[in-house]
C-alpha cells in the first residue's frame with residue numbers, strides 16, 4: 001500500500017502524482033498544508049516523517065506492515081520506476097536514459113530550488129525584498145532554466161520532452177510550467193516547452209494530477 005504526503009500546489013508532489021497515475025498505482029494522498037499556521041510541514045509530527053520539512057514523502061507499506069519512508073521526489077520517481085516498471089518513465093538505452101535524467105535534473109535541481117516556497121519566504125521576510133523584486137528573482141531563474149531547456153528540446157523533443165514517450169522530464173516540466181503561469185511568466189518564447197505541455201496536459205495521468213483537481217485544493 002502506498003501513501004503520499006503532498007500538497008495540491010507543491011510542484012515536487014505534482015511530479016509524483018503524475019507518476020502514480022501514469023503507472024496506474026493507487027495511493028492514499030495525505031495533505032500537508034504548506035502555508036496554514038506557518039506551514040504544517042514544520043509541525044513535529046510531520047518533521048518526524050520528513051526531517052527536511054518538505055513534501056513529498058512516499059510511504060510504501062508491505063503486507064507485514066513494514067513501512068518504507070522515502071523523501072525527495074526524484075528518488076521517489078526512481079523508486080517507483082524500479083518497483084513498478086509498467087509504463088516506463090526512463091528509456092532503457094544508457095545514453096538516452098542519461099539524457100532524460102540530465103534534462104529532468106536541469107529542472108529539479110537548477111530551477112525549482114531557487115523558486116521554492118521557503119526561498120521566496122526568506123527573500124520577502126529575513127532579506128526584506130519587495131514583491132516586485134521577488135517577482136524579478138522568480139522570472140529570472142525561470143527564463144535562465146527554460147532558455148537552456150528550450151534549446152535542448154529542439155534536439156530531443158518529439159511529442160514529449162524526450163521523443164514520443166512520456167519520461168521523467170515531462171513529469172518535472174509540467175509542474176514547473178504550472179508554477180511559471182502562476183507567477184505570470186510569459187512563456188511565448190518557448191515553443192517546444194509550450195507544445196510538449198499541451199500534449200502532456202491532454203493525458204489523463206496529467207489531468208488527474210493537476211493542482212486544481214486535488215481534494216485539498218482551495
Ligand SMILES: N[C@@H](CCC(=O)N[C@@H](CS)C(=O)NCC(=O)O)C(=O)O
Nearest residue numbers: 010011012054055072073074117118
Ligand atoms: N528537492 C525536493 C524539493 C521538495 C520541496 O521543495 N517541496 C516544497 C513544495 S514543492 C516544500 O515542501 N516546501 C515547503 C517549504 O518551502 O517550506 C524534492 O524534489 O522533493
